[in-house]
Amino acid sequence: xxxLKRLFRRTEAEKNxxxxxxxxxxxxxxxxxxxxxxxxPSTERGLVKIEAGTSQGATMPLPPIPVQxxxxxRFGWATDPGLVRPSNEDAILILDIVYQGSxxxxxxxxxxxxxxxxxxxxGEQASDLAxxxxxxxxxTHLLIPHLAHRGPxxxxxxxxxxxxxxxxxxxxxxxxxxxxxxxGALVMGDSAHLIHVxxxxxxxxxxxxxEQLTEDHSLVQRMxxxxxxxxxxxxxxPRNVLYQALGYxxxxxxxxxxxxxxRDAWLMLCTxxxxxxxxxxxxxxxxxESNSPQEACQRLVQEAxxxxxxxxxxxxxxxR
Amino acid sequence: xxxxxxxxxxxxxxxxxxDVLQGRYRIERVLGTGGMSxxxxxxxxxxxxxxxxxxxxxxxxHIPDPQMRALxxxxxxxxxxxxxxxSHPSIPKIYDYFVxxxxxxxxxxxxxxxxxxxLLRCTDGMLPVEEVVNxxxxxxxxxxxxxxxxxxxxxxxLKPSNIILDPHGRIFLVDFGIAKVxxxxxxxxxxxxxxxxxxxxxxxxxxxxxxxxxxGATLHHLLTRQxxxxxxxxxxxxxxxxxxxxTVPEPLVQVIMRALEYDPxxxxxSALEMKQALLAAMGKRMLNVSVSMTQPDVLxxxxxxxxxxxxxxxxxxxxxxxxxxxxxxxTSYDHNVYALSAKDGKLLWKFATGGGIGGAxxxxxxxxxxxxxxxxxxxxxxESGELLWTRELGGPIYTTPRIASGMVFLGADDxxxxxxxxxxxxxxxxxxxxxxxxxxxxLHKETIVVGCEDGGVYxxxxxxxxxxxFAARRGVTASPWVDEELAVIGSWxxxxxxxxxxxxxxxxxFRTGKPVLSSPVVSDxxxxxxxxxxxxxxxxxxxxxxxxRFQADxxxxxxxxxxxxxxxxxxxxxxxxALDARNGKLLWSFxxxxxxxxxxxxRDGVLYVTSMDCHVYAxxxx
Numbered sequence: 001x002x003x004l005k006r007l008f009r010r011t012e013a014e015k016n017x018x019x020x021x022x023x024x025x026x027x028x029x030x031x032x033x034x035x036x037x038x039x040x041p042s043t044e045r046g047l048v049k050i051e052a053g054t055s056q057g058a059t060m061p062l063p064p065i066p067v068q069x070x071x072x073x074r075f076g077w078a079t080d081p082g083l084v085r086p087s088n089e090d091a092i093l094i095l096d097i098v099y100q101g102s103x104x105x106x107x108x109x110x111x112x113x114x115x116x117x118x119x120x121x122x123g124e125q126a127s128d129l130a131x132x133x134x135x136x137x138x139x140t141h142l143l144i145p146h147l148a149h150r151g152p153x154x155x156x157x158x159x160x161x162x163x164x165x166x167x168x169x170x171x172x173x174x175x176x177x178x179x180x181x182x183x184g185a186l187v188m189g190d191s192a193h194l195i196h197v198x199x200x201x202x203x204x205x206x207x208x209x210x211e212q213l214t215e216d217h218s219l220v221q222r223m224x225x226x227x228x229x230x231x232x233x234x235x236x237x238p239r240n241v242l243y244q245a246l247g248y249x250x251x252x253x254x255x256x257x258x259x260x261x262x263r264d265a266w267l268m269l270c271t272x273x274x275x276x277x278x279x280x281x282x283x284x285x286x287x288x289e290s291n292s293p294q295e296a297c298q299r300l301v302q303e304a305x306x307x308x309x310x311x312x313x314x315x316x317x318x319x320r
Numbered sequence: 321x322x323x324x325x326x327x328x329x330x331x332x333x334x335x336x337x338x339d340v341l342q343g344r345y346r347i348e349r350v351l352g353t354g355g356m357s358x359x360x361x362x363x364x365x366x367x368x369x370x371x372x373x374x375x376x377x378x379x380x381x382h383i384p385d386p387q388m389r390a391l392x393x394x395x396x397x398x399x400x401x402x403x404x405x406x407s408h409p410s411i412p413k414i415y416d417y418f419v420x421x422x423x424x425x426x427x428x429x430x431x432x433x434x435x436x437x438x439l440l441r442c443t444d445g446m447l448p449v450e451e452v453v454n455x456x457x458x459x460x461x462x463x464x465x466x467x468x469x470x471x472x473x474x475x476x477x478l479k480p481s482n483i484i485l486d487p488h489g490r491i492f493l494v495d496f497g498i499a500k501v502x503x504x505x506x507x508x509x510x511x512x513x514x515x516x517x518x519x520x521x522x523x524x525x526x527x528x529x530x531x532x533x534x535x536g537a538t539l540h541h542l543l544t545r546q547x548x549x550x551x552x553x554x555x556x557x558x559x560x561x562x563x564x565x566x567t568v569p570e571p572l573v574q575v576i577m578r579a580l581e582y583d584p585x586x587x588x589x590s591a592l593e594m595k596q597a598l599l600a601a602m603g604k605r606m607l608n609v610s611v612s613m614t615q616p617d618v619l620x621x622x623x624x625x626x627x628x629x630x631x632x633x634x635x636x637x638x639x640x641x642x643x644x645x646x647x648x649x650x651t652s653y654d655h656n657v658y659a660l661s662a663k664d665g666k667l668l669w670k671f672a673t674g675g676g677i678g679g680a681x682x683x684x685x686x687x688x689x690x691x692x693x694x695x696x697x698x699x700x701x702x703e704s705g706e707l708l709w710t711r712e713l714g715g716p717i718y719t720t721p722r723i724a725s726g727m728v729f730l731g732a733d734d735x736x737x738x739x740x741x742x743x744x745x746x747x748x749x750x751x752x753x754x755x756x757x758x759x760x761x762x763l764h765k766e767t768i769v770v771g772c773e774d775g776g777v778y779x780x781x782x783x784x785x786x787x788x789x790f791a792a793r794r795g796v797t798a799s800p801w802v803d804e805e806l807a808v809i810g811s812w813x814x815x816x817x818x819x820x821x822x823x824x825x826x827x828x829x830f831r832t833g834k835p836v837l838s839s840p841v842v843s844d845x846x847x848x849x850x851x852x853x854x855x856x857x858x859x860x861x862x863x864x865x866x867x868x869r870f871q872a873d874x875x876x877x878x879x880x881x882x883x884x885x886x887x888x889x890x891x892x893x894x895x896x897x898a899l900d901a902r903n904g905k906l907l908w909s910f911x912x913x914x915x916x917x918x919x920x921x922x923r924d925g926v927l928y929v930t931s932m933d934c935h936v937y938a939x940x941x942x
Contacts (some may be wrong), residue, residue, distance in 0.1 A: 158828070188825075
């Protein structure tokens with residue numbers, strides 16, 4: 001519980017003081033040489049490692065995945081302003097529980113990526129508030145009961161939806177004019193519960209293909225799902241119009257789905273600065289050529305910048 | 321990330337009260353601000369003896385890009401020229417056009433009254449339907465006028481805020497701005513859609529049917545009070561008008577929904593056609609002629625089955641038929657277990673227990689096992705019905721036994737769940753749940769899941785050890801579905817719950833309109849389950865979202881059977897309905913003489929159905 005207290009102290013202290021995401025600080029610039037094989041966490045990456053309580057998360061080699069008896073998730077992350085935007089309006093937050101004790105405790109991790117929008121720092125404030133508020137709500141309603149060996153008081157889908165509603169209310173009140181997408185994965189045991197609004201996405205990265213798990217809340221996606229809009233017809237449709245985001249007064253109806261987290265695929269959460277810049281083939285190649293999820297994330301950001309870096313780029317990779 | 325919103329508030333310097341333009345128009349106040357323009361109320365000083373008011377529209381000229389500014393100016397002039405050529409009682413007259421410094425102005429007839437968006441905002445409760453239709457008819461008239469021009473004029477931006485209602489109930493269209501051109505030039509992500517525009521307009525395609533869609537969207541908003549700008553685009557068909565406002569007559573709903581068809585070819589093709597449909601829809605209502613919307617009944621001749629045989633018991637049948645080894649086993653409230661020849665329905669044997677039988681039989685290892693309201697479990701020989709053993713439990717039994725690993729598992733009304741040895745009937749273990757058990761257990765691999773009448777749901781292993789438990793708010797009578805990932809539960813609390821089958825944690829729940837007594841069935845990631853609210857639901861197992869629902873003419877308390885792309889389910893009106901599993905469309909139905917509360921069984925091209933009319937039907941499928 002120590003780390004939770006620490007987290008909360010910081011959260012409260014920084015609430016109004018800083019627009020930097022509390023848990024995940026921006027990644028080291030991707031132009032710096034990545035250090036994928038470094039066995040120990042570097043402290044400048046913020047609280048991620050402190051919470052994770054282990055150095056293994058980011059540095060285990062990628063598949064063929066060795067049989068790992070100890071409970072815990074393996075993950076990496078990176079975020080970067082890109083080459084065009086003046087600031088990074090994305091935010092990332094990761095909470096990971098690693099437990100080794102005399103009882104059984106299903107491993108749990110929470111992974112959030114948000115892409116803020118709106119001028120006058122509204123975007124970065126909205127995404128920052130979103131990830132912190134969602135994590136705060138889920139800590140209270142899922143993680144703390146879980147640590148007491150209690151199941152959630154309400155269906156997980158509803159708890160996740162409520163966490164987004166809580167964040168939405170905060171943003172509407174505190175950041176008028178700011179909005180944000182969010183995609184989150186609550187990993188409990190071998191299940192991943194996904195929640196999202198907007199066009200930040202979750203994928204399963206299989207050895208041979210990408211499986212998109214979320215459906216964008218965008219005008220063009222809506223037209224495609226309603227009538228199978230052809231590529232040709234879709235060309236004229238504006239691609240940048242969302243009909244749902246946190247901080248916008250539309251009816252909030254987040255996308256939810258549960259997936260089993262396979263042992264031979266990575267769960268990837270990312271903003272449009274990544275999926276809009278890199279092709280499926282590029283993403284597959286980069287991920288499976290990397291030696292760790294952390295290396296994969298950093299290289300994905302690097303290559304998205306090489307491809308133009310028109311937008312902020314954020315990515316999280318999680319595996320069992 | 322550079323971003324903008326559609327509703328971004330750009331505030332240019334506004335004219336102040338008492339500013340005078342052209343030495344003639346004295347500004348009184350701002351009437352409204354749009355994306356590209358501001359409209360003022362002004363007094364025409366040239367008519368000083370009377371208070372002649374006019375509306376002055378000012379083009380906002382702070383666009384930094386000179387090319388864009390020129391385009392905006394052009395568009396503004398086009399609007400002026402357009403309005404000058406039009407003459408219609410629902411279009412404001414234009415008086416003047418001038419440029420002053422960096423700003424262009426259009427002087428128009430001032431329409432007192434309020435726009436319909438303001439009207440919605442300032443009123444509570446639903447608007448009277450007749451009035452809304454009256455406005456719609458007037459709008460059809462003015463759209464017809466616009467569309468009849470050469471070349472046709474498409475309004476492009478019909479929505480409540482562009483429709484003004486004057487104190488005499490007359491409708492005016494305002495804002496002929498063609499300012500939409502500029503929105504395509506915006507960069508970054510935008511949140512929010514136009515709400516009223518049809519799909520093709522986003523691809524730059526407009527014709528008269530574009531305006532008819534927008535009129536349909538406007539009517540949907542006015543009648544439901546659901547702002548389409550806050551909903552997913554093109555979601556009108558997912559938000560039925562009558563669900564929000566039951567006072568809207570069904571024929572009117574159909575007119576509006578036709579205007580809102582995604583495909584322009586399926587909408588009204590002209591404003592005149594839509595006007596006539598609106599009038600006809602309301603005319604019918606005044607004559608109080610109800611339009612029959614019921615689906616045509618399937619003709620028996622067209623049904624893909626014929627009744628092969630029918631067997632009659634002495635009392636009602638609430639349990640499902642079980643087919644094994646060419647024998648159909650049926651249990652009835654008349655105390656009997658019947659063994660019928662699947663071929664011709666002939667009685668092979670029957671066995672009388674000491675009470676009515678509510679559950680079905682379980683068959684394994686040449687044994688038929690059944691529980692009775694006389695508190696006893698019976699094991700009978702399959703081919704003869706000879707009694708092999710019987711065991712008395714602590715209360716009446718309404719459930720169907722499950723057999724696995726040489727054990728019989730079942731719960732009874734004494735609140736106990738039992739594990740019996742299949743060969744001897746010995747009670748190997750029992751566990752008390754403290755409330756009557758009417759739910760037959762769900763079984764997957766080594767996990768048994770069972771519900772209680774107090775809402776408790778329990779997962780056990782074959783040794784009777786509790787693995788997890790869950791509490792629904794009210795009783796669980798339906799049999800749980802269990803697979804690798806999910807345990808799906810129906811409850812008297814009106815919900816369908818999806819639980820993680822390893823931990824028992826609720827993943828999601830879906831609320832129906834009445835108790836769920838129908839046992840859920842999962843097939844290909846879709847959960848099929850009925851409710852006493854009269855619907856059979858198809859739910860996405862991963863998301864908990866409904867895929868479709870089928871409305872029956874009675875309660876759906878029976879479990880469905882999923883069979884080769886079809887869902888078969890019994891209804892309390894006595895019908896067995898066969899639905900297309902993809903979309904829930906009724907394919908055919910079979911009428912029995914009593915409620916159907918159990919699932920059919922299927923074997924070798926023959927469907928076996930039991931009904932509370934005391935009959936067992938064998939339907940051979942063609």
